Amino acid sequence: MEIVIKLSQFLLSLSLLIILHELGHFIPSKIFKTRVEKFYLFFDVKYSLFKKKIGETEYGIGWLPLGGYVKISGMIDESMDKEQMALPPQPWEFRSKPAWQRLIIMLGGVFVNFVLAFIIYIGMAYAYGDMYLNNSELKDGIAVTSTVGEELGFKTGDKIIAIDGEKIIRFDEVPMKVLFSKSALIVRDGQEQTLNFPVDLIDKVLKGEKRPFIGLRQPLVxxxxxxxxxxxxxxxxxxxxxxxxxxxxxxxxxxxxxxxxxxxxxxxxxxxxxxxxxxxxxxxxxxxxxxxxxxxLSVKSFEKLGLYKFSTLEYGFFEAFPVGIEKGVSQLVGYGKQLKAIFNPNTGAYKGVGGFKAIFDIFPSTWSWEVFWNITALLSIMLGVMNLLPIPALDGGHVIFLLYEMVSGKKPSDKFLENAQMVGFILLITLLLFANGNDIYKAVFGR
Structure with a gap:
């Protein structure tokens, strides 16, 4: 039953994100009277699980759950429809539209991803409020819960004051901030001292035990x-x-x-x-x-024992907007830091890149709408950022070529775009194989 719950959440979240992302391309295409030939959830390689043509568009569900797509007439995309591109441009085709309209169509999917994430965070702030633990509540310091924490220089009882010079207010922010930092200011035995972290900190964490390296000190239950x-x-x-x-x-x-x-x-x-x-x-x-x-122990038990007092903030409808937006910006900045670390080989962060199994694993084995929406919002940000990467075959690659056209006044040739699309497609397949290969490696070797 647990696997069914995890799989249900995984497929529901993935389907929601794909459909809304593609709608971001579909709606402006329709507004600018550009023909959309196909709108698919998942890929229909050779055959479809379901399809129905309404008007000029075929809507369907493919059998390969690696994403989804809209096929826009007169656009060089993953379909590589050279026959259509060899014919004279038609008024309803993507290539016949002004560059600014094509740019809006290409940015539509990413725009929807970011808006969706912010809407979810706003909704969560309104529906669930915000429970957190002030760092000042850790009067007896942290617990070092793995050898990785010890390797980084932490000791049980340390009080973490600041990370990279930024004062810590909420304890739940500490583990992620440490991952992408250079140093931490702590108090040990009443004396302040600075811990300097190695550049391959992320690699050390990935190689360590599959649990947080620091946490709350708690009673033995x-x-x-x-x-x-x-x-x-x-x-x-x-x-x-x-x-x-x-x-x-x-x-x-x-x-x-x-x-x-x-x-x-x-x-x-x-x-x-x-x-x-x-x-x-x-x-x-x-x-x-x-x-x-x-x-x-539960949160209530911690409070009943007088160990920690958790803070809860509740927000009205309008109060939830700035809170949700701040959370969205924070997650966006945080994911940007993760990508930066991944592209820096010295950090070893690339070893933690995962594919569909890694995404599947983050969903819990019990159903929780709060957790589901939190994960979905984060995945929406990740999907938006990834699609903005300047790689041909991704939205970001198309945007780069369109910006070049708008600035230079020269449109890249169809042949160039076809070759660029092929290079981008090969690169994406390579990244996909690497990410899912990492999943397989971890499953086989346990790290």
């Missing part, structure tokens, strides 16, 4: 007790360990440290069970472990 554990039937699921041998263990890292220092011993423990403190005798094995799988 019992998830499951191993059948072979000496603490079976002593510790119960949802128990929270408050102290060991009278030593307060507010956080799970403190429990871990105590256990490692007291291997193969029976110790007194106090746990919180059903909101009551219970005294127990627990056994630490020879590996310095309790023989349990840890669990997690």
């Amino acid at each position: 019992v998830g499951e007790v191993s059948d072979s554990s000496a603490n079976l039937n002593v510790l119960l699921p949802k128990d929270i360990i408050l102290s060991l041998n009278g030593v307060p263990t507010r956080y799970d890292d403190q429990v871990t440290s105590f256990s490692k220092a007291n291997k193969n011993q029976a110790v007194d423990a106090v746990v919180l069970r059903d909101e009551k403190e219970v005294a127990l005798k627990v056994k630490i094995n020879k590996e310095g472990e309790l023989g349990i799988i840890t669990g997690s």
Whole structure:
């Protein structure tokens, strides 16, 4: 059932983005009386799953879910329809329209992608508000949750003050900001110091454990007790360990440290069970472990325990507009930084480029409209930015040629455009193979 939910979200999001992107080309084409021969969701290589002709346009669904397209008359595109281009230009064809109209048609898809993302963020701000954790709430500092965090110089208990000179207000912004930064100002043991990050920081993160490298310090919550554990039937699921041998263990890292220092011993423990403190005798094995799988806490539980106070902002209809726009701009800038890192081989970010499986994996296995719309908005920004890249066969490539024509007054020859389209198509196939090849490599080798 989980795979069905993930697949449903993936296909719904992808279909929505493709249809709206192509509508961005379709509508201005119609406004400027340019004939659209086909409007397809997915590619109809050899045959279609569904097709119906209405007026001059054939609408359909292809069998190959790698995107979608509109076929505009008199335009050199992926169809490479040389026969049509060899005939005299017709008034309804793309090539017969003024350059400014052709430019609007080509920019329509990207425009819709960006507008859609901003509309979604505005709607989410209005419907869900904004829950976040102030960085100042981490009074006992961060938790280093992987060896990557240690390699970058972080230690559990560090307080992150600023990244690249920018003061941190919200803790949820920290991991992404660190990824694309050069340094961080921290407080450790009451002293300020600067951590300088390596240029291949992203590569280190990609090669590390598949989990965040820093996070919140939280109590040790019992998830499951191993059948072979000496603490079976002593510790119960949802128990929270408050102290060991009278030593307060507010956080799970403190429990871990105590256990490692007291291997193969029976110790007194106090746990919180059903909101009551219970005294127990627990056994630490020879590996310095309790023989349990840890669990997690909800936001309400964090607040009830007095660990962190989360902030929630609610917005009226008109208040949601600037908030949503700010979120959209932030995501757009953030994705721009990611692309910049990808095209810099020194960062190793290109190793994290993924294809359709990577997109599929970001959807959760349980249905959440809030998560769905958040992912869809981000994918819409990614699709818009990618289509703006100056690569022939992408919208950005067509835009570059149109701008050249408008500035120079000279239109590139059809032969040149055909060759450029072929080069762009080969480049896109190469990028597609690389991205999906990365997915396969990670699936096989686990990284």
